[in-house]
Amino acid sequence: MxxxxxxxxxxxxxxxxxxxxxxxxxxxxxxxxxxxxxxxxxxxxxxxxxxxxxxxxxxxxxxxxxxxxxxxxxxxxxxxxxxxxxxxxxxxxxxxxxxxxxxxxxxxxxxxxxxxxxxxxxxxxxGYVLRIADLEMNVQTKVVKRADQIIDLTPKEFRLLEYFLRNQSRVLSRAEIGEKVWDTTFDTGTNFIDVYINYLRKKIDRNFSVPLIHTKSGMGFILTDQ
Missing domain, CATH: 3.40.50.2300 (Response regulator)
Incomplete structure (x- = not known):
C-alpha cells in the first residue's frame, strides 16, 4: 500500500x-x-x-x-x-x-x-458507479452516461451532479449546494448556482423523456426519477 x-x-x-x-x-x-x-x-x-x-x-x-x-x-x-x-x-x-x-x-x-x-x-x-434511472456516473473514470449516451461535463458540473447523485430524493437548498460543491457561503445576491443547475439540466435532461432534476419552489432542487 x-x-x-x-x-x-x-x-x-x-x-x-x-x-x-x-x-x-x-x-x-x-x-x-x-x-x-x-x-x-x-x-x-x-x-x-x-x-x-x-x-x-x-x-x-x-x-x-x-x-x-x-x-x-x-x-x-x-x-x-x-x-x-x-x-x-x-x-x-x-x-x-x-x-x-x-x-x-x-x-x-x-x-x-x-x-x-x-x-x-x-x-x-x-464499483465507483452512481446511478439513478438510466443515468450513471463513474467517479473513478469520470464518465457520465444517460441511456448509454456519453455526456460531457465540466469539472464543476461533474461535482454538482455527483453531489446530487449522492443525495438522491433529498431537497438540496442553494446554501447547501454552495457550501458543499463550491466550498463557499451562498450569496443571495447572485444566481450562479441556478445558472449551473440550468447548464446541467440541458445536458442530462434535455432530449430525454423523464427529467431528473426538479425545482422545489422556495426550497431548492431535488434529483429524482419520480
Whole structure:
C-alpha cells in the first residue's frame, strides 16, 4: 500500500516515514501543500496523511482540493492542533480521521488499516458507479452516461451532479449546494448556482423523456426519477 505523507517538518517526516515503512507501507513524502497536491494527483496513493499547518497550501485547503477530485481517497489529519474546533474544521474539510501529535504509532497503524479496509469495501460495493434511472456516473473514470449516451461535463458540473447523485430524493437548498460543491457561503445576491443547475439540466435532461432534476419552489432542487 502506498501512503503519501505531507509534512513540512523534515525530522518529523523522516520519523513517520521510517515508522510506517516498518509496517511495510511504501511512503512518499511532500514537504508543502503544493507538492502534496501534485503528488496526490499524479502518484495515486492509497491513503494520505497530512499536517494541518503547511506552507503554500494549508492542510484544510489541500484536503478540500484533493477530495474534490478524489472523494474516495482516505485522508488522515495528523497535527498538533487538537481542540474540538480544530477537529471539526478538519472533518468539515473532508478528512476521514484526525490524530493529534504526539501519537502512538500503533494507534496510527490501526487507524490506517481501518480506513484502507473500509475504503476497499466501499470501492467493491460501489464499483465507483452512481446511478439513478438510466443515468450513471463513474467517479473513478469520470464518465457520465444517460441511456448509454456519453455526456460531457465540466469539472464543476461533474461535482454538482455527483453531489446530487449522492443525495438522491433529498431537497438540496442553494446554501447547501454552495457550501458543499463550491466550498463557499451562498450569496443571495447572485444566481450562479441556478445558472449551473440550468447548464446541467440541458445536458442530462434535455432530449430525454423523464427529467431528473426538479425545482422545489422556495426550497431548492431535488434529483429524482419520480
Amino acid at each position: 502506498r501512503i503519501l505523507l505531507v509534512e513540512d517538518e523534515v525530522r518529523m517526516a523522516e520519523m513517520i516515514k521510517r515508522g510506517l515503512e516498518e509496517y511495510d507501507f511504501e511512503v512518499l513524502v511532500a514537504f508543502d501543500g503544493e507538492m502534496g497536491k501534485k503528488m496526490a494527483l499524479s502518484m495515486m496513493p492509497d491513503l494520505i496523511i497530512m499536517d494541518l499547518i503547511l506552507p503554500k497550501i494549508n492542510g484544510l485547503d489541500l484536503c478540500k482540493e484533493i477530495k474534490a477530485t478524489m472523494p474516495e481517497l482516505p485522508i488522515i489529519m495528523l497535527t498538533a492542533l487538537g481542540t474540538t474546533d480544530d477537529k471539526v474544521e478538519g472533518f468539515d474539510a473532508g478528512a476521514n480521521d484526525y490524530l493529534v501529535k504526539p501519537f502512538d504509532f500503533r494507534e496510527l497503524h490501526v487507524r490506517i488499516r481501518a480506513l484502507l479496509q473500509r475504503n476497499s469495501q466501499n470501492t467493491s460495493q460501489m
